Amino acid sequence: IKILAVFGTRPEAIKLAPIIHTLKQRPDMTVAVCLTGQHRQMVKPVISFFNLNIDYDLDIMSQDQSLFDITAKALHGLQQTIASFQPDWILVQGDTTTTFTSALAGFYSGTKVAHIEAGLRTYHKYAPFPEEINRVLTTRLSDIHFAATDRARDNLLKEGIDEANIYVVGNPIIDAMLMTEEKIRSKSLDARFQNAFQYLESDKRLILVTGHRRESFGQPFEDICKALKHLAQSHEVEIVYPVHLNPNVTELVHRMLGDTCNIRLLEPVEYPMFLWLMQKSYLILTDSGGVQEEAPAWGKPVVVMRETTERTESLEAGVSVLAGTSTQAIVEAVERLLDDEQHYQAMARQIDLYGDGATRYRIADILMRRA
Ligand code: UDP
Incomplete structure (x- = not known):
């Protein structure tokens, strides 16, 4: 064949x-x-x-x-x-x-x-x-x-x-994750990543962010950036954000968030490094489909920054929440996870959904x- x-x-x-x-x-x-x-x-x-x-x-x-x-x-x-x-x-x-x-x-x-x-x-x-x-x-x-x-x-x-x-x-994203996890182990990539992200060794909790959807270009992305800035300035967190290369995203994100010291704007990172960051993270903010599928496999709560999602299984299982793109809704969803331990534990469940x-x-x- x-x-x-x-x-x-x-x-x-x-x-x-x-x-x-x-x-x-x-x-x-x-x-x-x-x-x-x-x-x-x-x-x-x-x-x-x-x-x-x-x-x-x-x-x-x-x-x-x-x-x-x-x-x-x-x-x-x-x-x-x-x-x-x-x-x-x-x-x-x-x-x-x-x-x-x-x-x-x-x-x-x-x-x-x-x-x-x-x-x-x-x-x-x-x-x-x-x-x-x-x-x-x-x-x-x-x-x-x-x-x-x-x-x-x-x-x-x-x-x-x-x-x-x-x-x-x-x-097959789960196949890819497991294969990559194996490679991280066998090639000792862990040490290299640890070295690249020494600032994550502090006790600050890590919020991992991605965002790329056309539907959010313009005002929604501005509102998302405002939420990230607010969270960075009002909480003891490290925000790591590998920024998508689409110019509609990069220009705005760097203009709005470039000067906030606990927001680390990176270029897109290689897949094993992204999975490593996911493992280190406390929670994930994303509009990505793939990330919504990966996160529950490793018990990482997800705040979805979209008005709608096709990955409804995680919403129903209670391991992700659909916040939309308004600044206030994103801030509230994240603060609840940061401040309410019981809520966090309920969402941080490792579960085979996908x-x-x-x-x-x-x-x-x-x-x-x-x-
Ligand atoms: N990803 C990556 N590096 C990054 C950000 C994401 O390798 O800097 C991976 C992530 O683990 C997921 C995929 O890229 O498997 C998601 O891609 P994207 O968000 O571009 O598209 P979508 O999943 O929304 O179609």
């Missing part, structure tokens, strides 16, 4: 890496990896950390790229890649423009498409934020759907997807069966 795995962004690479390695070990499978290059700079460290070999590099990234540019260029590059490799399956992950475009390329070329992390929905208005429409369209274009949870499967069933084509397999670390084997077995 010939499988073409396509990705373009950091989270896609992290979640596909364990699967690509597993598929490559199966004697009956030939795997090629295609990088669209949608977010080249942020994906490169993941490629090198997970030792991924890129067979086709579409190199589509350009300055000030629009969704039109990404879609058109990726589609064109994928047409050539598919013609050259002639895959039986195209493997896509998540909800990015790369995900949708690859599924569309599969459809146009008559190649079967398998979608990993299928069935996530916010049921929120589509425009102008692409994630939800990318998920919905990818579902329509895919032949099999790898859902992480029962909730995701139910969402697909509600949309009329045939039960026979849905597999609840967990989310996977057990064996998703990659299930996906490989199913692709084999469905060949």
Whole structure:
């Protein structure tokens, strides 16, 4: 069986890496990896950390790229890649423009498409934020759907997807975390990270922050930054914030938070370092999908800085809270975790909500069966 795995962004690479390695070990499978290059700079460290070999590099990234540019260029590059490799399956992950475009390329070329992390929905208005429409369209274009949870499967069933084509397999992010944890141990990365973050040795509690969503560009991000500044100035905490490279985020964040000494603004950090920081953290503030999935696996409470989330399982389990983007709501949610020990302990529960670390084997077995 010939499988073409396509990705373009950091989270896609992290979640596909364990699967690509597993598929490559199966004697009956030939795997090629295609990088669209949608977010080249942020994906490169993941490629090198997970030792991924890129067979086709579409190199589509350009300055000030629009969704039109990404879609058109990726589609064109994928047409050539598919013609050259002639895959039986195209493997896509998540909800990015790369995900949708690859599924569309599969459809146009008559190649079967398998979608990993299928069935996530916010049921929120589509425009102008692409994630939800990318998920919905990818579902329509895919032949099999790898859902992480029962909730995701139910969402697909509600949309009329045939039960026979849905597999609840967990989310490969947990596989990636466990593989990375193992590497941190075996390569003694711990000492290197400890050295890089000596300021974390104080008794100040660590708040880890990420944020990147288009839906929050502008006023919501300003409100988020105000909340972070307030928390830094009024509590004995260290805030560590690896800032996303999107210029809409970096410029604002550095302008508003650059001069606060207990807010450490970093460039995006490599995946093992991020997981290490997560382990050291007291709580996490994020709008990231992947981080919402990772945190409960390590018992770290999450305050979600969005108006909506598709990772509702953690909300219902009580290990994350949806604060929205208003300054006051974020401050209140964090202060409650900092000040109310009982509330903190209730949220800091380690719980397997999104996977057990064996998703990659299930996906490989199913692709084999469905060949
Ligand atoms: N991450 C990372 N370095 C960072 C920040 C995040 O490696 O500096 C990882 C994080 O552990 C998670 C993924 O990147 O696995 C999340 O990516 P992002 O927030 O960009 O996208 P989303 O998950 O929202 O699609």
